[in-house]
Amino acid sequence: MADPQARLAQMLAKLKARSFRITPQRLAVLQILAASRAHPGVEDIYAEVKKTFPTTSLATIYKTVALLKEINEVLEIRFFDSSRFDGNKPYPHPHILCLHCGAVLDPELPGVEALVAEAAARSGFQIVDHRLNFFGLCSDCQKT
Amino acid sequence: MADPQARLAQMLAKLKARSFRITPQRLAVLQILAASRAHPGVEDIYAEVKKTFPTTSLATIYKTVALLKEINEVLEIRFFDSSRFDGNKPYPHPHILCLHCGAVLDPELPGVEALVAEAAARSGFQIVDHRLNFFGLCSDCQKT
DNA sequence: TATTAATAAATAATCATTATCTTTAAAAAT
DNA sequence: ATTTTTAAAGATAATGATTATTTATTAATA
Structure with missing residues (x-):
């Protein structure tokens, strides 16, 4: 469960199974979370997504990440004043x-x-x- | 280091050593933190202090707790959207x-x-x- | 007791996150 | 393919815990 391809496929499958739409912005967020090993924060993801979709809103990132959290495909890690996210291992770990x-x-x-x-x-x-x-x-x- | 009396004395000593003033409001906060085993939040402390000092401001609680954190006499534990405080064991523990x-x-x-x-x-x-x-x-x- | 410097109180500001509201565009049906 | 339906995007306002600011008190020292 560490291969980006497999993670992305897993996330997409979960979204489809629950009939959530796969939009380009969503796909971009999924790809970043599946591939990054850096535990990005919302702003990091936002900056990255904007490279391909410049009109993306920060709210979209928040909403997508919240959705992924809902379906247990991302783990939120709260450090001090903001959160970072782990899309590789979406279950509790140190x-x-x-x-x-x-x-x-x-x-x-x-x-x-x-x-x-x-x-x-x-x-x-x-x-x-x-x-x-x-x-x-x-x-x-x-x-x- | 679990006796409320000893904890209070320790906190007072630390404040005096660094020449911070012992005000009635501060003393009230210290007493609560030294005595409570419930890991109170800021609002809990606020409600308690207001019983004896009805004009106390919430900001005073925040400032006192921040001060105690500075001098390592209280441990902040962040749960979800707000913090709770441990005045009994002011060092990292589960x-x-x-x-x-x-x-x-x-x-x-x-x-x-x-x-x-x-x-x-x-x-x-x-x-x-x-x-x-x-x-x-x-x-x-x-x-x- | 007067002086001064720190602290309290009141309230405004901050900032990450969430909610709202309108527009856009996936996906299903025709 | 086109239309229809409805979720999602985008923009922005609202929220709420915490922090900063400003003025008024009050503790500590001379």
Whole structure:
């Protein structure tokens, strides 16, 4: 589930299955989310889409992203004052943000499942979602 | 570091050390944050403070909480559209939110340290902070 | 007690996000 | 293909949590 082609196909299938229309602007947003590994924010997507569709409105980006969130094809990650989006792995998983350059990575953390189970066991909660975010300096930014 | 008295004393000491004034409104906010285990939001604190100081402004709550955050005596936890605050353990630790009743607990998770270390090791980041939040239904709300 | 500097109160401004409203254009039917 | 229907796009106003500003109080020091 990391291949951009497969992700795009998956997103399109989900939209079609629920009879949402595939518009050029929507397709553009899907392509960006399926391909980008940078966890773009709304403004990033907006800037990118405008290259091909200059009249696109910011509201369209917000609405498309909200729709994709609805159908569980994108994961919203709230950092401080704005959100970033993960279209590659649209399910809860950890993220790590560089406070200096803003890069967001998906660390591979095998320990996560155990931690979620531990949280459920100790709290008595039925856990349905989680956000595991780490903050610091990436290896590049540590050098400067 | 869970005794309300001790927490209040600690907060007061920190404020005095940095020569911030101890005003009645500030003291009221500190007391609430030191004593409450409910992870109150700004509006909760506001409502509580107004019982003793009816003319208090919401801005005063925001400013006091921001000040306490500055001096690391309160932890801000951002849930969806607003923040809740933890004055008992003002350092990063996991939280679990009930999506039905809004309760927030601090689950005891010994696995956290290992996970942070794992994230640092695998990503190459120097990690300085984290937010580990779980969402679900508390044991009471599972019954209904 | 007077002075001064920080803080409180009141309220305006900000800004990400959402809602509204009109226009446009997908998709289905003819 | 053309028409019809209706969701979606575009433009812009509204919302709401938070922050900034401005004036009035009040705590701390001389």
